[in-house]
Amino acid sequence: MSSDDAPSEARGSSPVETQRKSATLQETERIQAGPGPGRGPMGGGMVGQKAQTFVPSVKRILGRMRPERTKAVLVVLLAVVSVMLTAVGPRILGHATDLIFDGLIGRSFEPGTTKGQVISALRERGEDRQADMLASMDFVPGQGVDFDAVRNVLLTVLAIYLAASLLAWLQGYLLNDVVQNVVRRMRSDVEDKVNRLPLSYFDRQPRGELLSRVTNDIDNVSQTLQQTMSQLLTSLLTVVAVLGMMLWISPLLALVALASVPVSLLLTKQVMSRSQGLFITQWRKTGTLNAHIEETFSGHDLVKVFGRRREAEARFAAENDELYTASFGAQFVSGLIMPLMMFVGNLNYVLVAVIGGLRVASGSLSLGEVQAFIQYSRQFTQPLTQVASMTNLMQSGVASAERVFELLDAEEEVEDAPSTGARGSLRGEIRFEDVAFAYDPERPLIRDLSLVAEPGSTVAIVGPTGAGKTTLVNLVMRFYDVDHGRITFDGVDITTLPRTELRSRIGMVLQDTWLFEGTIRDNIAYGRPGATEAEILEAATATFVDRFVHSLPDGYDTLIDENGSNLSAGERQLVTIARAFLADPVLLILDEATSSVDTRTELLLQKAMAALRSDRTSFVIAHRLSTIRDADVIVVMEDGAIVEQGTHDALLAAHGAYARLYDAQFAAGLTPDAV
Incomplete structure (x- = not known):
């Protein structure tokens, strides 16, 4: 599509986008209003769309896991069991601490006495707090640490912990499979979507911005799911279990421990509200730079x-700055969360340690229970x-x-019309019937x-830049659909044909060559x-590719890269013409297809194309x-309308628009008036 025929400004707006605009889109519109990618001579304007909020986007990501629901449920079950086992560990370790502490306390008293006697003696001496603490302990005076019991607890x-680790590993393995399948389907959906988008979308969207969405953004989603899903699930279950x-x-x-949660949530919310917009801006700037x-x-x-x-x-x-x-x-704003949470956690740790120590001294809790609780407070x-x-x-x-x-x-x-199968022999008659079209x-x-293009005829379309020449053939290709009237192919409305x-x-050769990395x-x-x-x-010989290939x-x-840098511009054009043949x-549609070849090759191509016109409309x-003197019909367009049509000789004799164009090229030369 020539930028002359379809200005990017005309293609950049649509009723759908207008309806979706809101206050949250103002920043995007402000950025796109100024200079940016695609506003130069090489691209169209950037499409502005409203960014969704955090929670609906997360729900939508999770919704894409439905095909993996069985594995997802198994992941959750494994995580629950693993977290429960991990949560039980400190409580049992606390019992080991109690065994050691009870043995040390028991060894400090004379054997042969009872626990009750020791406590009574302490109360008689007025040491009630120590007596209360010992009353809550399970010790035997004169008996040391029961190392067999400690060993059994540790084993x-x-x-x-081994079982919890094994289950956590299996959970991570399954979750990785779930995440990669989700991302694989997302890539596939994006690929399918790109193939279903109209050409107008790509006219509005800079290629670097589109590639950034298809590559960088999907990779970032994959990395985020991979690194956060398992940890997030485990963390939430750990909070509940602990x-x-x-x-x-x-x-x-x-x-006391729960008192820190509202503070933590408030701080996190404040930071997240500020950083979410910054991350959206970051990835928008990434697309702009790309x-x-x-x-x-x-x-x-x-x-x-x-x-x-x-x-x-x-x-x-x-843009890099x-x-x-x-x-x-x-990164800075979101990075504030970690130190803030650590600060709140340390304050909570101090409160738990102080109050827990007082509870041990009063005999309300054992030392092992306080130890376990401190571990739980850290785990919490x-x-x-x-x-x-x-x-x-x-957020990223x-x-x-x-x-x-x-x-x-x-x-x-x-949506395409359903295919009806064979439609008989194809003749190649093209009719434009009262066609109207506008990008804006x-x-x-x-x-x-x-306009009528008879079967086997060659129709040349000429006119000044911006007259609508390329738009006309793009309507035939259904890159765009007409606004009014219809175009028929052998009497069949092309809108009733699957694209x-x-x-x-149809075979099409554009002025800009497209080659992929591979052999000729x-x-x-x-x-x-x-x-x-x-x-x-045969095709290479007919289009004179064979003439230069042997050199x-x-x-x-011969391998060529996607830019065809080891071929000349004319040779690249010949390859694309051979492909169409x-x-x-x-x-056959030729859009300035011979503009890159030399005069001698152009004459040879005209002879080759003349031999092919007997069974093909062009x-x-x-x-x-x-290049179009021998065309059956020459159509002269100005401002989207046909102002003249006829043969070369007839149009010259009419002394109209075609004659003026012809004189400008061959009679007046490149004078200011001719240009």
């Missing part, structure tokens, strides 16, 4: 030729701290997911256009994958009028 704890154990040991100390890099690299030769290297570097530096600022702000604040430390990664991943969801939610092409409803481009079926009848043979065979070697050579080191097996289309868009 039990070791077995519990809270239950703390309430069992001491409701009073549990209330778009500029892609745009500059793809037009590297032009940047060099016009001496714009310093401007490109300055713009890169400015903006990305640095956004990334630094997002640790998962909260872990969740808080994951918020920066979680959700911000990326929102950008991917915006792509998945983009408006698609109108307020700026009509084509109005009431009617794949319609485009399989592979690039030609792209036009018809099942073609034989003889058919490939290459490996002939047809191999497809053997009913309708549309030829050309600015060089010498």
Whole structure:
């Protein structure tokens, strides 16, 4: 699509986008209003869409796990059992501490006395607090530490922790499988979505920005799910299990520990509310920078030729600085959560230790119970701290997911009509009947256009830049659908044909060549994958590719990169023309297809195409009028309308628009008036 025929400003708005705008979109609109990727000569305007909120995006990510629900349930069960075993460990270890402490206390008293006698003696001496503490202990005067009992307790704890670790490993393995399947389906959905999007979407979206969503953002979602899902699930279950154990040991100390939760949640909420917007900005800036890099690299030769290297570097530096600022702000603000949570946790630890010590002294709790409770208090604040430390990664991943969801939610092409199978022999008659079309409803481009291309004829379309020439053939390809009227292919309205079926009848060669990394043979065979070697050579010979291939080191097996840098511009064009010829289309569209070849090759191509016109209709868009002199019909367009049509000689004799164009090229030369 020529930027002359479809200005990016005309394509950048749609009723759907207008309806979706809200106050939260103002910042996006402000950014896009200024200079940015795609607002230069190499791309369209950036699409602004409202970012979703955090919670709905998380729900949507979790909703994509439904196909893995069985594994997900098993992951949760394994996590529950693993966390419960881990939570029981400190309580049993506390019993080992009690055994050791009881043995040390018992050994300090004379054997032969009873526990009751020791306590009574302490009370008689007025040492009631010590007596209360010993009353809660299970010791035997004169008996030391029962190391056999301690060993059994430690072995039990070791077995519990080994079992918990094994279950945690299995849970992580299954969760990894779930996450990778979710991301794999997301990539597949994005790929399918891209293939269902209309051409107008890509006209509005800079390629670097789109690639950033498809690659960087999906990778970031994958990394976020991988690093946070297991830890988040385990942390939440740990909080519940540990809270239950703390309430069992001491409701009073549990209330002390719980007092830190509201403070932690309040601090986390305040930080998250500030950092979420910063992460969205970070990934938007990433897409902006990628778009500029892609745009500059793809037009590297032009940047060099016009001496714009310093401007490109300055713009890169400015956008790189903006990305640095956004990334630094997002990471710094979200990074505040961890130290804040640690501070609150340390305060909680001090309170638990002090109050727990007083409870031991009063005999309300044993030393092992307080030890276990201190461990639980750490285990209680640790998962909260872990969740808080994951918020920066979680917010970054959700911000990326929102950008991917915006792509998945983009408006698609109108659904194809069902295929009706064979439609008889194809002749190649194309009719435009009162066709009207506009990229922007307020700026009509084509109005009431009617045209007939007879089977086997060559129709040349000429006119000044912006007249609608490329738009006309893109309507035939159904890259866009007409607003009014209809286009028929052999008497059938093309809107009733599936796009794949319609485009399989058409071969198109653009002014801008497109080659993929592979051999010359592979690039030609792209036009018809099942073609034989003889058919490939026949197409190459007909389009004079065979003439230069033999001068290459490996002939047809010569590897070329995606830019075809080891071929000249004319040779690359010949390969694309050979590809179209191999497809053997009913309708052939050439959009300035010979503009990159030399005059001698152009004449040879005209002869080759003339030999093919007997069984194929051709549309030829050309600015060089010498290439279309022998066309059956020459259509002259101005401002989206046909102002003249006829043969070369008839149009020259009419002394109209075509004659003026012809005189400008061949009679007046390149004078200011001619231009």
